[in-house]
Amino acid sequence: MTKKYRQLGRIALIALLGLVTFVSGAWGALALWYRLPGGAAMHATGSVLWSLAVIALIVFAVMRHSWLPIGIYALMYVALLGWWATLTPSNDRLWAxxxxxxxxxxxxxxxxxxxxxxxxxxxxxxxxxxxxxxxxxxxxxxxxxxxxxxxxxxxxxxxxxxxxxxxxxxxxxxxxxxxxxxxxxxxxxxxxxxxxxxxxxxxxxxxxxxxxxxxxxxxxxxxxxxxxxxxxxxxxxxxxxxxxxxxxxxxxxxxxxxxxxxxxxxxxxxxxxxxxxxxxxxxxxxxxxxxxxxxxxxxxxxxxxxxxxxxxxxxxxxxxxxxxxxxxxxxx
Structure with missing residues (x-):
């Protein structure tokens, strides 16, 4: 029974991490799409590269049964949040x-x-x-x-x-x-x-x-x-x-x-x-x-x-x- 509970706990933890990664990864892709400096091409490139990196890390983690990709993703997300914190509102733009x-x-x-x-x-x-x-x-x-x-x-x-x-x-x-x-x-x-x-x-x-x-x-x-x-x-x-x-x-x-x-x-x-x-x-x-x-x-x-x-x-x-x-x- 103890082994069974450990397996269930491991499955629940993996599912939770998967959900958190998916939601935060989707948020990151949209944040880059809407707020990355540059034109539409730059927005699309940044969003796509971010999405591909998140998917690759998830696949690597599942295939190799490794926690290393989770740590890499955490560092990526901290960097993204650091960039997000630099975005500040302004009254000085070319307004409609x-x-x-x-x-x-x-x-x-x-x-x-x-x-x-x-x-x-x-x-x-x-x-x-x-x-x-x-x-x-x-x-x-x-x-x-x-x-x-x-x-x-x-x-x-x-x-x-x-x-x-x-x-x-x-x-x-x-x-x-x-x-x-x-x-x-x-x-x-x-x-x-x-x-x-x-x-x-x-x-x-x-x-x-x-x-x-x-x-x-x-x-x-x-x-x-x-x-x-x-x-x-x-x-x-x-x-x-x-x-x-x-x-x-x-x-x-x-x-x-x-x-x-x-x-x-x-x-x-x-x-x-x-x-x-x-x-x-x-x-x-x-x-x-x-x-x-x-x-x-x-x-x-x-x-x-x-x-x-x-x-x-x-x-x-x-x-x-x-x-x-x-x-x-x-x-x-």
Whole structure:
């Protein structure tokens, strides 16, 4: 029995080492694919060579019944992690036009002055008028906060934004986004491998919502939040603080841990420490169900009815240029 247990233990250990090697080896291949310096050919070469080396070590270990390849692989992986640790975020790159300016804010009493509020006029994704503005907002006149969700495919995936409204009819939207370099395309997998920095954009609704509904053919929903004025004010100021922090300390975007929803949750958590965690904070398409559950939106009607009422896509597309876009998307 003792010999049998030893054999089972050896098999379990080998299986565990095999699994760890496979997972870490796959991570290493993807890390090299997305972050190795150079062009696509260099990325592919580094990733393929790494994969072949890992496979060769595994075959050698199995064929020769030797632990030496495991030690060699451990040294390879330590070297890879050493290189990975050298990757640092930066605000100094050749950025795409729509994320070329960093938002910052200055707070004087109730008055908040935002520098670099985006107000582009979009005709296509590649044809637009560039406008970066400095705007001031009096938080004593803050009257609403709306969660805006934009879907482009799967019902489980959406981009979440927060729009704040004032009693003069103005709205400003805060959106946590990837900061793409010029000519770069978004990759959700690349978001796991430090491919992008994070940026907090403040923009006019006729820019940041209209471009999604009218140019990119996304499907947008606006959910008025049940939030008292002190909480709205605190959340607004949290966005300003986050923007200023990103100016001083750039951060990498992460598809899971540092995305458009998890960062909002972390800010809201500072305001309400009792706010519960939920997997729907990761699957952002289901965020309305979470908001409904915690009472942040109207609970007097079922979530499906609330979702139908929240859809603004057609209203946005039917709003002509020059019209009051914010009023149009909130029309009954």
């Amino acid at each position: 036009d729509d994320v070329s300016h960093l938002l910052s804010g200055q707070v004087t009493g109730s008055l908040v002055t935002l520098t670099n509020v985006r107000n582009f006029h979009w005709r296509t994704d590649d044809d637009y008028d560039v406008h970066w503005e400095t705007r001031s907002y009096d938080l004593d006149h803050l009257v609403s906060a709306d969660a805006v969700l934009s879907y482009w495919g799967s019902p489980a995936i959406a981009h979440a934004m927060m729009s704040f409204g004032f009693d003069d009819g103005r709205h400003v939207v805060f959106s946590v986004e990837i900061r793409k370099k010029r000519g770069e395309q978004f990759s959700s997998i690349g978001g796991f491998f430090r491919q992008f920095e994070t940026i907090l954009v403040a923009a006019d609704e006729s820019d940041i919502i209209r471009v999604r509904t009218n140019v990119r053919d996304e499907d947008d929903y606006l959910y008025p939040l049940r939030m008292d004025k002190p909480t709205m004010r605190a959340l607004f100021l949290s966005y300003v603080q986050t923007a200023d922090e990103l100016v001083d300390t750039p951060k990498f975007y992460n598809t899971i841990t540092s995305n458009c929803t998890t960062l909002v949750y972390s800010m809201a958590k500072k305001i309400d420490p009792g706010l519960p965690w939920d997997t729907r904070l990761l699957m952002t398409g289901y965020l309305p169900e979470y908001l409904h559950k915690v009472g942040a939106v109207d609970q007097s009607i079922p979530i499906e009815q609330l979702r139908q009422r929240a859809r603004i896509t057609d209203k946005a597309r039917n709003s002509p240029p020059g019209a009051d876009f914010s009023k149009a998307i909130r029309a009954p």
